[in-house]
Amino acid sequence: MRNCKTAQRQRILFSFAVICLLTLLLTGRLSYLMLAKADYYGEKARQVQQRERAIKAERGKIYDRNGVVIAGNKPVSTISVIHNQVKDKEKVIQVLSDLLEIDEDKVRQRVEKQTSREKIKTNVEKDISDKIRKMNLDGVMVDEDYKRYYPYNELASKVIGFAGGDNQGILGLEVKYDKNLSGQDGSILTTTNARGIEIDGETEDRIEPIAGDNLYCSLDVNLQKFAQQAAEKVMKAKNAKNVRVIMMNPQNGEIYAMVNAPEFDLNNPFELDSKKEVSEKKKQELLNQMWRNSCVSDTYEPGSTFKVVVATSALEANVVKLTDTFSCPGFKIVEDRRIRCHKTVGHGAETFVQGVQNSCNPVFMEVGARLGVDGMFQYLKKLGIMEKTGIDVPGEAATIMHQKDNVGAVELATMSFGQSFQLTPLRLLTTVSSVINGGRLVTPHFGVKLESADQTVVKKLNYGEKENVVSKETSENMKMILASVVSEGSGSKAAVPGYDVGAKTGTSEKLPRSSNRYIASTLGFAPAENPVVLAIVLIDEPEGIYYGGQIAAPVISELLNDALPYLGVEPQEKKEVTGQR
Secondary structure (H helix, E strand, O other), X not given: OHXXXXXXXXXXXXXXXXXXXXXXXXXXXXXXXXXXOHHHHHHHHHHHHEEEEEEOOOOOOEXXXXXXXXXXXXXXEEEEEOHHHOOOHHHHHHHHHHHHOOOHHHHHHHHHXXXXXXXXXXXXXXXXXHHHHHOOOOOEEEEEEEEEEOOOOOOOHHHHOOEOOOOOEOOHHHHHOHHHHHOEOEEEEEEEOOOOOEOOOOOOEXXXXXXXXXXXXXXXXXXXXXXXXXXXXXXXHOOOOEEEEEEEOOOOOEEEEEEEEOOOOOOXXXXXXXXXXXXXXXXXXXXXXXXXXXXXXXXXXXXXXXXXHHXXXXXXXXXXXXXXXXXXXXXXXXXXXXXXXXXXXXXXXXXXXXXXXOOOHHHHHHHHHHHHHHHHHHHHHHOOOOOXXXXXXXXXXXXXXXXXXXXXXXHHHHHHOOOOOEEOHHHHHHHHHHHHOOOOEOOOEOEEEEEOOOOOOEEEOOOOOEOOXXXXXXXXXXXXXXXXXXXXXXXXXXXXXXXXXXXXEEXXXXXXXXXXXEEEEEEEEEOOOOOOEEEEEEEEOOOOOOOHHHHOHHHHHHXXXXXXXXXXXXXOOOOOOOOOO
């Protein structure tokens, strides 16, 4: 009996001890949650009791050099539903299906989906969203948003680029300056009950969005229009595959115009010209091709326009003088190769200057041999040919050049007249700018400055340049020589009445050589003594006559004839233009 009472007492004591221990543990846990984790669970409670909706920041605008908007915004809305707040489900489905032109079954799926917020449609035009807002449908949210808008549609499409449905930059300047243009989204916080229904009478917390910075660029709408019209005209006339044009200020690298014809509609960037049904993979390939900025991203053999670089290098290295004489029988034997001149009967005796005017291959093969492999590569590097330009749009391609150790006499000869290697049109134009601006290798660019939406903060964009890559004497000589190419030589069709123009023409055969496919090109600048505009034109696979001096030089003449008066350059006394036609 005594043993039984003792056992009972022990069980009671044990139970009491367990209860005390559990009480102690629960008290400790409660204290931990109330004190140590108070902030954490307080935030969790707020998240349950609050619903957050984003307010999209307005994307910064892009302006041309005259303050004309080339990328702006249209106010649109995002329509969404909050399942727990919808009172008349059938009416909501019917209204949204009708006004948003969405299949009723799709709307129903989203309305019935038990989520805190379900988007029905984005980028809804303002007149439609205003109708929905006025109907005061319970559970339907109409949130302000912005849609990117391009007032000039196809103008400079592959330079400006576009933003996607989420207003994030995808191409061109839009993606390069995306961090500056994007801004910072705001939000609306509303208080809800445990079932997620907004509580009437509770005030909303609103965090205002911060608009993105505006970008001012060097692109000029009018010069771009001139260039694009000229490109499209010659592309149609020659039934060419494409036409590329760049116009820039050789003094500071600001690009006035960059054309990649055919362009595409920035307001419908996912729409292909072809109406054929293609797979998604093929469609993306075609879109990538359509969006490609070939002036920056594609390389080509420059042909005789590269003779500007070789002539400059030879004068700098002091291996040739203006009065040096050469003989052109119509070809030159290099090792086991017979490499011909474009004038198969030969130019006969000619000076170095005449060799440039005539674009004579044997003269340049001799000049290249005088430079030698070491000299050639020394000046290619000094003049920037071996580097990217650093332009402020994505996708720049690098020069494709021989390895120096693999260059023999034949390779050196073909390099001397612009064959057997490839570079971008922009790379060539940038190097030529240093030849005619007194020797400064500038960085080509579009961005000029960034400005906050309220205009309180302005950041000027600066770009590096290298001094003395060409001597002043060589620069002056090359401007004189290239002006004589127009007045007395093969570039006569680049002439502009009332102005001294410098130019160099080129014709390069695409690989494989037997394909009979050519790129006709000409680069030109004016006024010759103090250039304010430098331009290049490339016509890819023209039909019929394909020589740069015949079909690309007239486009340079047209561009400069439009650009010079527009830029405020007064014509000089008219000069009689003579030379080879």
